[in-house]
Amino acid sequence: xxxxxxxxxxxxxxxxxxxxxxxxxxxxxxxxxxxxxxxxxxxxxxxxxxxxxxxxxxxxxxxxxxxxxxxxxxxxxxxxxxxxxxxxxxxxxxxxxxxxxxxxxxxxxxxxxxxxxxxxxxxxxxxxxxxxxxxxxxxxxxxxxxxxxxxxxxxxxxxxxxxxxxxxxxxxxxxxxx
Numbered sequence: 001x002x003x004x005x006x007x008x009x010x011x012x013x014x015x016x017x018x019x020x021x022x023x024x025x026x027x028x029x030x031x032x033x034x035x036x037x038x039x040x041x042x043x044x045x046x047x048x049x050x051x052x053x054x055x056x057x058x059x060x061x062x063x064x065x066x067x068x069x070x071x072x073x074x075x076x077x078x079x080x081x082x083x084x085x086x087x088x089x090x091x092x093x094x095x096x097x098x099x100x101x102x103x104x105x106x107x108x109x110x111x112x113x114x115x116x117x118x119x120x121x122x123x124x125x126x127x128x129x130x131x132x133x134x135x136x137x138x139x140x141x142x143x144x145x146x147x148x149x150x151x152x153x154x155x156x157x158x159x160x161x162x163x164x165x166x167x168x169x170x171x172x173x174x175x176x177x178x
Contacts, residue, residue: 001028001036002046003162006078007155009043010085019156027163043078047071081150089147101140105133 001024008020024033032049039045054067108129116125145152 001032002043002050002074003159005036005042005046006081007159009041010081010150010155012151044075047075047078050074085148085150094144094147097143098140101136105129105136108132 004020004023008017021033021037024036028036036042036045036049051068051071054064054071057064109125112125112129113122116122116128119125
């Protein structure tokens with residue numbers, strides 16, 4: 001439930017919650033699903049439930065301690081993700097960078113005029129400036145996308161894979177116990 005709750009936590013609040021609620025109800029016991037859905041901070045609640053489930057397992061204390069360390073690491077990563085999500089690059093920086101890049105590319109032909117003096121009527125300067133412009137504006141567009149990575153990453157695909165892998169590990173353990 002933690003990966004799915006984290007993915008939902010990082011999604012836009014305008015996206016419907018129906019899929020998230022359906023996933024929880026399908027994969028968790030009703031009491032756990034209801035408690036998670038009602039929580040104010042769902043990823044923390046999922047970590048809390050995970051820690052309680054680990055504590056209820058019959059295992060050696062050293063192994064339990066190592067698993068608890070991993071849960072703490074998940075909590076730390078959750079905090080880092082929230083900091084990335086809640087502190088985007090100020091709009092002024094993005095606009096300033098775009099204006100500076102536009103001015104730089106506008107003045108680029110003047111800088112390329114002399115190096116391309118040997119070409120016929122400076123004709124090679126045009127494709128060179130165009131290619132440089134495409135690459136530089138492409139890099140600028142990528143930087144805008146990377147300012148908020150959670151909107152472009154396939155979070156549901158990641159969480160689905162994590163869930164499938166966790167179920168597979170549980171099945172391995174059940175076969176080993178037989």
